[in-house]
Amino acid sequence: MPGTDFEPRHLETLDRDLRRFSRLEAATSYAGRPIVGPSIALVFIVMAGLFAALFFGQSSNTMIVVMAAGFGAYMAINIGANDVANNMGPAVGANALSMGGAIAIAAVFESAGALLAGGDVVSTISKGIIDPTGIQNAQIFIWAMMAALISSALWVNLATWVGAPVSTTHSVVGGVMGAGIAAAGFAAVNWPTMGKIAASWVISPVLGGAIAALFLAFIKSRIIYQEDKIAAARKWVPVLIGIMATAFAAYLALKGLKRIVKIDITTALTIGLAVGAVTYFITKPMIRKQSEGLENRNKSLKVLFGIPLVFSAALLSFAHGANDVANAVGPLAAIVHASEFGDFAAKVAIPTWVMIIGAFGISFGLFLFGPKLIRMVGSQITKLNPMRAYCVALSAAITVIVASWLGLPVSSTHIAVGGVFGVGFFREWDAERRLRAARNTVPERPVLTPKERRRRKLVRRSHFLTIIAAWVITVPAAALLSALIFLGIQTVVS
Numbered sequence: 001m002p003g004t005d006f007e008p009r010h011l012e013t014l015d016r017d018l019r020r021f022s023r024l025e026a027a028t029s030y031a032g033r034p035i036v037g038p039s040i041a042l043v044f045i046v047m048a049g050l051f052a053a054l055f056f057g058q059s060s061n062t063m064i065v066v067m068a069a070g071f072g073a074y075m076a077i078n079i080g081a082n083d084v085a086n087n088m089g090p091a092v093g094a095n096a097l098s099m100g101g102a103i104a105i106a107a108v109f110e111s112a113g114a115l116l117a118g119g120d121v122v123s124t125i126s127k128g129i130i131d132p133t134g135i136q137n138a139q140i141f142i143w144a145m146m147a148a149l150i151s152s153a154l155w156v157n158l159a160t161w162v163g164a165p166v167s168t169t170h171s172v173v174g175g176v177m178g179a180g181i182a183a184a185g186f187a188a189v190n191w192p193t194m195g196k197i198a199a200s201w202v203i204s205p206v207l208g209g210a211i212a213a214l215f216l217a218f219i220k221s222r223i224i225y226q227e228d229k230i231a232a233a234r235k236w237v238p239v240l241i242g243i244m245a246t247a248f249a250a251y252l253a254l255k256g257l258k259r260i261v262k263i264d265i266t267t268a269l270t271i272g273l274a275v276g277a278v279t280y281f282i283t284k285p286m287i288r289k290q291s292e293g294l295e296n297r298n299k300s301l302k303v304l305f306g307i308p309l310v311f312s313a314a315l316l317s318f319a320h321g322a323n324d325v326a327n328a329v330g331p332l333a334a335i336v337h338a339s340e341f342g343d344f345a346a347k348v349a350i351p352t353w354v355m356i357i358g359a360f361g362i363s364f365g366l367f368l369f370g371p372k373l374i375r376m377v378g379s380q381i382t383k384l385n386p387m388r389a390y391c392v393a394l395s396a397a398i399t400v401i402v403a404s405w406l407g408l409p410v411s412s413t414h415i416a417v418g419g420v421f422g423v424g425f426f427r428e429w430d431a432e433r434r435l436r437a438a439r440n441t442v443p444e445r446p447v448l449t450p451k452e453r454r455r456r457k458l459v460r461r462s463h464f465l466t467i468i469a470a471w472v473i474t475v476p477a478a479a480l481l482s483a484l485i486f487l488g489i490q491t492v493v494s
Helices: 009-058 062-082 085-091 099-117 140-163 168-184 191-224 228-254 265-290 297-326 330-341 352-380 385-405 414-442 449-455 460-494
Strands: 121-123 348-351
Touching: 009 062, 009 330, 009 352, 062 352, 085 099, 085 297, 085 352, 085 385, 085 414, 099 228, 099 352, 099 449, 121 330, 140 460, 168 348, 168 460, 191 228, 191 297, 191 385, 191 414, 191 449, 191 460, 228 297, 228 348, 228 385, 265 297, 265 385, 265 460, 297 352, 297 385, 297 460, 330 352, 330 414, 352 385, 352 414, 385 414, 414 460
Parallel strands: none
Antiparallel strands: 121 348
């Protein structure tokens, strides 16, 4: 009807206005997105401080504990943003898990590991890095631990922003060392222990990479390059799953259950072998049934490795929560102990509320900032599929067991990322080997130019160099930052 609001020209005007509003909403959402994560993180940090005030009670040092709880929450958020990517990155990169599924699983299992099996005793000077007796009094010790907490959190935050997965434990070690030197001089540092930690920079990634490459070589030779891939998979996939179950059962018995019971390496391996044998006999008929009707091609093999890969990612997260969270909140536990009792000791019990801050902080960091590093580890270093990602997860568990048996200090971050590098470099070597074999068979095959050979590299060298550089400078950078922060605090409070 003429003159009503339903005339075509009025509808055109309405559509035009609605489109403007839609564009405005989209622009507002895009502009506001960068501040949503930091805003939620800030609210959590403030809540952690209030939580600490509630549990610690009223004393002369309450404000110090509140500040330390805030920085502890900040550190936990950064662990979630950086460290957890090592467990979930391969599964996401292999498309075995969606980003949302990985974040949900990691949040649940990291928190469960921290709260159920997290170490109830932690070395406040991070595995004997400094001698507490060299520090003059409890107040100086508190400020040294505060500086270590702040510096390690800032360093991990910077590494996450750059896109480099680094060891949060090494960051804490560097922070404690730098603050200890600033407070009591170079003589306070246990240099042999620092030498072992420095050696782990090389040992962890090389061992993790070598084990991952060996398993990938086994899978390629025994399954992928076989004429009947499905028959080969039915034979060997249950064996590989049994090995995974053995490794993870021993790993969790050795590292993840220390709060409940102390288990030596022999007992852990016995438990692992028993679990592995049971898993093999359970999964053998399941793999046979799952493989029925699959085509004889590589794409079909990915289906058989998908579910074991998800389980391995969840178990790695549980073990990580049980181990690394305690190390990260160690300085906070030390500050709480020194503030409450007026002294400092080599080992203290971690209050439950401190572990809660650590566990929830990791979950918040993972939800808010985790996807960036998950994508980096999962797909930007080298291309992963379920078989390659499975090798990375398996190498992480086995490397920790081997290192514990040999008494070597290792970093879970370096092991996992080293496994990704190992898989990528093995693929480069294998591709080059097959190319040479093809050229020997067909001599007239054209030779690749140096530029084309560089283009075909399967590990992105820019990411490789960035990550290696970040690993090398983590301890000295965190130490220098911690020393400067400690001296700044001393200037303010004196």
